[in-house]
Amino acid sequence: MQEAIKESIQNLRTNKLRSVLTMFGIMWGVISIVILSALGEGFQRGNQAVLEELGKNVVIIRNGRTSTQAGGERAGRVIRLNIEDAHTLKERSSLMQSVSPELARSGVSVKSQYNAAALSLSGIWPEFQPIRTIEVSDGRLINDADDAQARRVVVIGGEASKQLFADRSPVGETLKLNGLGYTVIGKVRKKFQDSNYSGPDENRLFVPYEAMRRDFPMQGPFDTPDSIGIIVAAPYQWVADSLRQEVDSDAFHGVFALFGQTVVEQEIRRVLAPVHGFDERDREALSIWNTAIESVMFSKMIQAMKNFFLGVSIITLALGGIGVMNIMLIAVRERTREIGLRKALGATRKRIHRQFVIEGLALTLFSGMVGFAGGIALCKLINVLPMPARFAGMIVTPGTAVFAVVALAAVGILAALYPAARAAALPPVESLRYEA
Amino acid sequence: MRMYGEIIAQAVSSLVAHRFRAALTMLGIAWGIVTVVLLMAYGTGFQRAIMYGFRNAFSEGTVLVGGGQTSVQAGGERAGRRIFLQPEDVDAMRELGALKFVSPEYMESLPLTYGIRQTTAGVRGVSPEYSIMRSETAESGRFISAEDVENHRRVCFLGFEVARRLFSSIPAVGETVRINGTPFEVIGVMPNKAQISNYFYPDKLSVFIPYTVSGHRDRVDNVLFQAVTPELHQQSIKQVRELLAARHRFSPRDDRAVSLHDTGDMEAMIGGITQGLQFVLYFIGTITLMIGGVGVMNIMLVSVTERTREIGVRKALGARRRHILTQFLLEALTITFLGGAVGVALSYLLVWAIGARPFLASLLDDPTRQTDINLRLSSNILLTSTAILAIAGVLSGLWPAFRASRLDPIEALRYE
Numbered sequence: 001m002q003e004a005i006k007e008s009i010q011n012l013r014t015n016k017l018r019s020v021l022t023m024f025g026i027m028w029g030v031i032s033i034v035i036l037s038a039l040g041e042g043f044q045r046g047n048q049a050v051l052e053e054l055g056k057n058v059v060i061i062r063n064g065r066t067s068t069q070a071g072g073e074r075a076g077r078v079i080r081l082n083i084e085d086a087h088t089l090k091e092r093s094s095l096m097q098s099v100s101p102e103l104a105r106s107g108v109s110v111k112s113q114y115n116a117a118a119l120s121l122s123g124i125w126p127e128f129q130p131i132r133t134i135e136v137s138d139g140r141l142i143n144d145a146d147d148a149q150a151r152r153v154v155v156i157g158g159e160a161s162k163q164l165f166a167d168r169s170p171v172g173e174t175l176k177l178n179g180l181g182y183t184v185i186g187k188v189r190k191k192f193q194d195s196n197y198s199g200p201d202e203n204r205l206f207v208p209y210e211a212m213r214r215d216f217p218m219q220g221p222f223d224t225p226d227s228i229g230i231i232v233a234a235p236y237q238w239v240a241d242s243l244r245q246e247v248d249s250d251a252f253h254g255v256f257a258l259f260g261q262t263v264v265e266q267e268i269r270r271v272l273a274p275v276h277g278f279d280e281r282d283r284e285a286l287s288i289w290n291t292a293i294e295s296v297m298f299s300k301m302i303q304a305m306k307n308f309f310l311g312v313s314i315i316t317l318a319l320g321g322i323g324v325m326n327i328m329l330i331a332v333r334e335r336t337r338e339i340g341l342r343k344a345l346g347a348t349r350k351r352i353h354r355q356f357v358i359e360g361l362a363l364t365l366f367s368g369m370v371g372f373a374g375g376i377a378l379c380k381l382i383n384v385l386p387m388p389a390r391f392a393g394m395i396v397t398p399g400t401a402v403f404a405v406v407a408l409a410a411v412g413i414l415a416a417l418y419p420a421a422r423a424a425a426l427p428p429v430e431s432l433r434y435e436a
Numbered sequence: 437m438r439m440y441g442e443i444i445a446q447a448v449s450s451l452v453a454h455r456f457r458a459a460l461t462m463l464g465i466a467w468g469i470v471t472v473v474l475l476m477a478y479g480t481g482f483q484r485a486i487m488y489g490f491r492n493a494f495s496e497g498t499v500l501v502g503g504g505q506t507s508v509q510a511g512g513e514r515a516g517r518r519i520f521l522q523p524e525d526v527d528a529m530r531e532l533g534a535l536k537f538v539s540p541e542y543m544e545s546l547p548l549t550y551g552i553r554q555t556t557a558g559v560r561g562v563s564p565e566y567s568i569m570r571s572e573t574a575e576s577g578r579f580i581s582a583e584d585v586e587n588h589r590r591v592c593f594l595g596f597e598v599a600r601r602l603f604s605s606i607p608a609v610g611e612t613v614r615i616n617g618t619p620f621e622v623i624g625v626m627p628n629k630a631q632i633s634n635y636f637y638p639d640k641l642s643v644f645i646p647y648t649v650s651g652h653r654d655r656v657d658n659v660l661f662q663a664v665t666p667e668l669h670q671q672s673i674k675q676v677r678e679l680l681a682a683r684h685r686f687s688p689r690d691d692r693a694v695s696l697h698d699t700g701d702m703e704a705m706i707g708g709i710t711q712g713l714q715f716v717l718y719f720i721g722t723i724t725l726m727i728g729g730v731g732v733m734n735i736m737l738v739s740v741t742e743r744t745r746e747i748g749v750r751k752a753l754g755a756r757r758r759h760i761l762t763q764f765l766l767e768a769l770t771i772t773f774l775g776g777a778v779g780v781a782l783s784y785l786l787v788w789a790i791g792a793r794p795f796l797a798s799l800l801d802d803p804t805r806q807t808d809i810n811l812r813l814s815s816n817i818l819l820t821s822t823a824i825l826a827i828a829g830v831l832s833g834l835w836p837a838f839r840a841s842r843l844d845p846i847e848a849l850r851y852e
Contacts, residue, residue: 021734025727032720039716065547067554075554076547107505107518116516118505163507163515163692284556297799304794312475316724319467323731326460330738388709 008359011331022327023367026408029317030368033404034375036313038394040306046392047298053193053201055132057240057292059096059264060197061231064286070279079276079285082226083213086125089231092271095239095264100128102230103212104198110205111176112164119160120204121177123212129155131234134206139171139186142208146185150210155186159202175205180215182207192389197289198230235264240292247296264290314407321364321411328360328419332426339423340431353424360416361409368408372401443759447767450739461735462775468728468828469779469821470786472721476817477787479714481809485795486706489632489807491571493639493699497669498569500635500697501659501676510687519684519693521656528679534663534672537565541658542650543636546616548643550602557598558637559615561650569660572644577609577624584623585646592620596628597640620645630802633702640801673698722824728775729828736768736836747840748848761841768833776825780818787811 012019066077086101093099103123110117128134129141136155146153154175161170170184191201218227243262260283268288273280332339339352379394387393451458503520506513526540542561547554566572567579574593584591592615599608599622608622631639647653663672673696678688686693740747747760796807 018734018737021730024730028723028727032724035716035720039713065554065556067556075552076549109516111514111516115507115509116514117507118516118518284554287556294799301795301799308478308793312471312720315467315471316720316727319464319471319724319727322460322464322467323727323734326457326464326731327734327738329457329460330735388705388712391709391712 004355004358005362007355008362011335011359012363015331018327019363022323023363023370025320025323026317026364026367026411027320027371027374029313029320029411030371030404030408031375031378032316033313033407034372034396034400035378035394036309037306037400037403038375038379038396040302040309041395041397041400042387042392043305043390044299044302044392045395046387046390047302048295049392050192050194050390051291051295051298053133053191054195054291055232055234057235057237057295058131059233059235059268059291060289061233061268062197062287062289063229064284064288066278066282067284068279068282070282071277073277077278078222079278080222081228081231081286082224083209083228084226085272085275086228086231088275089233089268089271093233093267095235095267096233097236098127098131099231099233100125100131101209101228102128102232103209103216103218103228104230105216105218106199108205108216109176109178110160110164112170112173114166114168115164117160117163120199121212121216122204122206123209123216124206125209128206128232131232132201133191134201135189136186137189138169139184141186142206147208147210150214151208152180152182152211152215153185153208154182155188155206156184157188157200157202157204158190159200160205161187177205177207178216182211194389195291233268235292239264240295243292244296244299247300260284260288262290262293264288264292317407317411320367321415324360324364324412324415325419328356328416329422331359332356332419332423335423336426336431336434339426340428340434343426343428344432349424352426353420356420356423357413357416360420361412364408364412364415368404368412372404440762443763444766444770446763447770450743450767451770454739457735458771461731461771462778464731465725465728465772465775465825465828466779466782468725469776469825470783471724472821472824473780473783473813473817474786474790474811475717475721476714476820477811477813478793478809479710479717480814480817481793481811482713482795483710485807485809486632486710489630489796489800489802490703490706492629493571493631493633495569495571495662496700496703497662497666498699499661499673499676500695500699501661501680502657502695502697503655504692504694506686506690507692508687508690510685510690513685517686519680519686521659521680521694523653523656525680525683526656526659528683529659529661529676532672532675532679534668534675535661536664537569537660537662539563539566539569539660540647540656541566541660542647542653543657544651545637548598548602549614550611553602555598555601557595558642559650560636560642560644561647562644563647566644566660569662570639571629572626572639573629574624575627576607577622579624580644580646585648588648589646590618590620590649591623591646593624593626593644594622595638595640595642596626597638598643599625615643615645616651628801628803630797630800630804630807632796632800632807633699669700721821725821725824725828729772729832731832732768732771732829733832733836735771736764736833737839739767740764740836740840743840744843744848744851747843748845748851751843751845752849757841760843761837764837764840765830765833768837769829772825772829772832776822776829780821784813787813 063081064079066075069075083101086099090099106120107118108121110119125147126142126144142155156170170187173184175182175184188201193200213225217225218229265288269280278285376396379396383393506515506517509515529535529538539562544559545556546559547556563585564580564582572579579593594608602613608625611622612619613622663669677696680694681688790811792805792808792810795809797805800807
């Protein structure tokens with residue numbers, strides 16, 4: 001075995017230029033596998049990251065208007081959410097991991113000692129922060145005690161902080177919200193959010209729900225102090241996964257058919273319908289935005305892209321394999337006399353066969369490894385450049401590495417098999433007197 | 437000339453003599469071409485799909501202006517004052533010479549009823565120019581006209597999904613719907629268009645009415661405009677900002693006082709992403725084709741070595757360097773172009789077989805599948821790949837041919 005490898009290396013070295021050219025083919029095949037799958041992965045993660053800035057699979061429930069009559073009441077009645085609905089949903093829902101009300105008001109006059117602004121305000125439960133990916137770069141988040149005691153504390157969005165405090169740290173400063181003093185406890189980290197339902201988080205202030213309810217309740221003619229306008233919720237991960245299966249199934253008929261019709265929306269309506277007296281099949285009674293649908297569709301789209309890239313990279317590697325096969329065939333021809341001699345001296349078919357397979361494999365695997373290293377280096381190089389939104393840079397996963405090695409070995413063996421068989425089948429006597 | 441014919445004949449006969457080897461090498465080239473063409477077609481399809489979806493939302497050069505709040509103090513006032521656009525602002529903008537189209541937009545989420553059917557839609561009060569700036573076309577009927585606006589007609593243009601919810605498959609044009617209780621005549625319905633970008637409601641779920649009949653007309657939610665020519669685009673944005681700054685007494689440098697959303701910026705961003713992707717795809721395709729070229733070079737080198745004695749004989753019989761050079765170069769080019777032709781044929785077949793790759797159509801509910809990646813061969817793609825092929829062929833043929841032409845006849849004759 002060892003001898004066979006040594007011989008292979010020697011053979012490769014005698015035809016240096018030819019070997020290098022052949023190896024280049026395989027090398028490039030592997031580089032293209034690495035680059036293309038890293039590209040797909042980068043798109044996937046970049047998209048996921050941008051979507052999750054709004055919240056992972058977050059569901060946003062807002063006031064709706066009935067479109068069918070129910071319980072003796074005519075269609076067209078406005079369904080208004082209140083804080084009891086948030087409690088009810090939290091208690092009775094089996095699909096939701098966490099729920100929070102969001103009592104929002106826009107155009108609140110906000111003053112720091114440096115500047116003033118008119119901003120949007122949201123009163124929330126602490127659960128809201130993980131649901132909606134509110135994370136602080138400075139200070140702390142709102143906690144249960146803040147909410148229970150209705151403390152006048154505020155977490156401030158990045159842009160809002162910039163306008164009110166310029167480059168100073170806002171934590172510990174006091175803000176006047178419509179004249180009421182609130183203490184800044186945290187600043188939201190920079191967000192790359194590209195979808196929202198009532199303005200970006202960068203321009204928003206977050207305060208405990210109980211403080212909001214006391215200081216800034218909703219003011220519409222039909223509102224009560226308990227009105228909230230918005231409930232945000234996050235389902236368990238398995239719920240989102242089951243949605244993915246539904247989309248992948250044959251029964252799927254486009255995304256509009258899905259809106260308002262997944263298990264999540266159905267359960268929300270089932271829980272809240274008896275409270276408000278609407279028909280639980282009425283899709284418009286509540287306005288429900290299930291972002292998991294978009295998330296699944298996006299990942300489906302990117303999966304399609306990844307599959308295409310995978311196909312192309314396999315083709316490219318196979319092309320390298322053809323080069324190896326061609327060169328091996330020539331090697332067999334050139335070395336006909338040598339093979340004849342070996343056979344005459346007692347080498348079996350099997351031995352000759354093995355010799356050529358090992359030679360092909362050595363060529364493939366060695367250049368494949370070089371290609372893999374080259375691919376990773378190229379990815380690193382590309383990652384130095386600034387990346388566009390929704391693209392997380394080139395990401396090489398362990399899965400890519402495993403795939404590359406397996407594909408490489410398969411190509412190497414397939415490319416070497418035929419020339420090796422031809423070499424093994426050469427008749428010794430004819431071969432000895434063969435003239436190239 | 438007769439000599440070149442002979443050289444070609446010789447090149448062909450030597451290829452025929454090494455059928456299998458030549459076929460494998462050609463396969464390499466064909467394969468390379470197929471990869472280049474497919475990747476380029478994919479990149480172009482990606483760009484086309486995204487631009488199609490984006491163009492359905494905004495036509496070229498549309499700018500959206502909305503209210504905001506001051507962030508720096510101006511004229512003795514503190515920052516944080518809210519700015520709302522007013523109908524008079526729209527009139528003043530119409531006076532600006534740099535603007536071709538101007539439309540106000542009043543937005544309200546309202547209930548719509550037709551008989552017992554009921555739904556909620558985004559109602560947008562707009563002017564006729566709006567249809568050009570937002571690519572609104574009618575599948576049946578028409579969009580809002582200048583007379584509708586002038587005469588305060590209660591007419592409406594329905595988004596596809598709104599029409600479907602209220603009318604199912606009944607023709608909607610000519611019927612009367614109630615928007616928040618007030619009767620409006622349906623004058624048109626839009627096709628089921630796929631749009632990538634939207635605000636307020638997607639157009640499918642919107643209803644368009646003359647702005648002169650929308651309620652709450654003291655505040656304009658948005659003003660959309662387009663410059664007379666693309667060259668005046670930046671100029672027009674600056675003029676609008678200065679006009680509004682003067683009318684509402686804020687500093688023209690305060691970029692948060694009004695929100696100016698230039699859809700061209702987004703288009704540039706989309707362009708950047710698609711160009712980045714196309715660059716990577718072209719790069720990979722080109723190098724893949726180069727591998728095919730390397731295969732040709734490899735085979736030619738082998739062929740030169742094998743035929744050393746033949747070359748010696750030729751030289752001894754008076755063949756010149758350039759004859760030998762031409763002979764081997766032609767052989768390489770023959771392989772390359774035969775392989776290339778097979779590759780192009782294969783590409784046509786594959787592109788036809790693959791057709792559309794899923795992309796955005798299911799996400800955007802687009803029955804036309806225009807927002808999927810439609811693989812199509814353009815003359816541009818074919819020209820580019822042929823050019824790359826020619827370069828690969830010449831490069832890979834040149835070195836072996838050069839080596840052959842430089843062989844010393846005497847050495848070559850006694851080569852074993």
